[in-house]
Ligand SMILES: Cc1cc2nc3c(=O)[nH]c(=O)nc-3n(C[C@H](O)[C@H](O)[C@H](O)COP(=O)(O)OP(=O)(O)OC[C@H]3O[C@@H](n4cnc5c(N)ncnc54)[C@H](O)[C@@H]3O)c2cc1C
């Protein structure tokens with residue numbers, strides 16, 4: 001199907017394959033369409049159908065909450081064109097950076113399936129070819145028998161790789177997380193599309209990093225720390241990580257974080273906050289170089305934010321209530337400019 005989007009300055013045209021979401025088709029064709037979650041919850045990919053027939057896909061998508069059916073408003077990340085279509089996209093169509101990467105569809109195989117805690121597991125998706133992604137980006141994944149794609153941030157980083165490493169937290173009643181926890185999924189095929197997302201790290205920006213993660217929000221921040229470590233970014237730049245989990249038993253990746261800190265001991269600080277149970281005496285003794293505390297991660301991290309945030313990018317990743325609880329005080333109290341904050345809200 002041919003999709004046409006008219007803007008004042010330019011008309012964009014691209015082909016969508018049968019059954020392909022309009023957003024994914026446009027991004028795959030190199031059109032920098034607006035989006036955030038790419039999975040139906042945020043509403044950023046809003047468009048209006050001027051001509052053509054659309055299958056809207058997920059009718060209850062939260063991103064459509066205030067949309068007007070009479071105006072044929074749709075979410076491009078959910079709908080599929082049934083005929084050639086002409087759309088209006090109200091948001092700006094613009095690239096984030098010159099080195100934005102063009103996403104594509106791949107069929108991968110699950111490997112290295114491993115439980116990290118009672119409700120977090122990791123696995124890798126092996127792709128048939130090498131691809132490139134920016135640290136902090138995500139892919140959307142689709143598995144058999146579960147309607148729709150889900151977004152997951154890569155944990156690993158390499159300039160080019162055929163391996164995507166993910167962690168997934170079990171979400172009560174969640175369809176994809178149930179599927180992945182149900183049994184060892186090693187060797188299962190999985191459909192993926194990406195890379196996507198703008199909460200990315202670019203060493204050429206030459207910035208310090210202030211990072212706050214809730215639970216599986218640590219995924220993309222691990223990738224950023226890994227990239228920074230590989231290019232010795234932390235020889236001259238600071239990174240402060242605040243990572244919140246519920247109890248000491250829910251903690252994972254402490255060994256990997258320790259290894260990165262050990263390489264740049266003066267410029268990296270790792271702070272882990274437990275929200276439900278206090279740290280153990282051994283943890284408080286601090287032998288592993290990590291600072292442990294008891295409380296909500298956003299409340300522990302906020303007092304450490306420097307006013308104005310000059311020279312620092314603030315990365316936020318995790319449950320939407322945590323990210324929302326941070327954005328307002330960062331902007332209003334700490335006077336961090338909008339371009340100093342990059343976030344991923346995990347619906
Ligand atoms: C940018 C980003 C990065 C993320 N990274 C991670 C990560 O690294 N690790 C992690 O554990 N979680 C991550 N998440 C959250 C993850 O995408 C899922 O929301 C979470 O795993 C729960 O999925 P579920 O299928 O178990 O739950 P469900 O409640 O079944 O589904 C949750 C999400 O799936 C989509 N969905 C649900 N039903 C439909 C439908 N009928 N049709 C189409 N779509 C539907 C929606 O986006 C919904 O919010 C991330 C989210 C975002 C936005």
Ligand code: FES
Pocket residue numbers: 034035036037038039040041042043044045046063075076077078
């Ligand atoms: S990008 Fe489509 S709803 Fe978020």
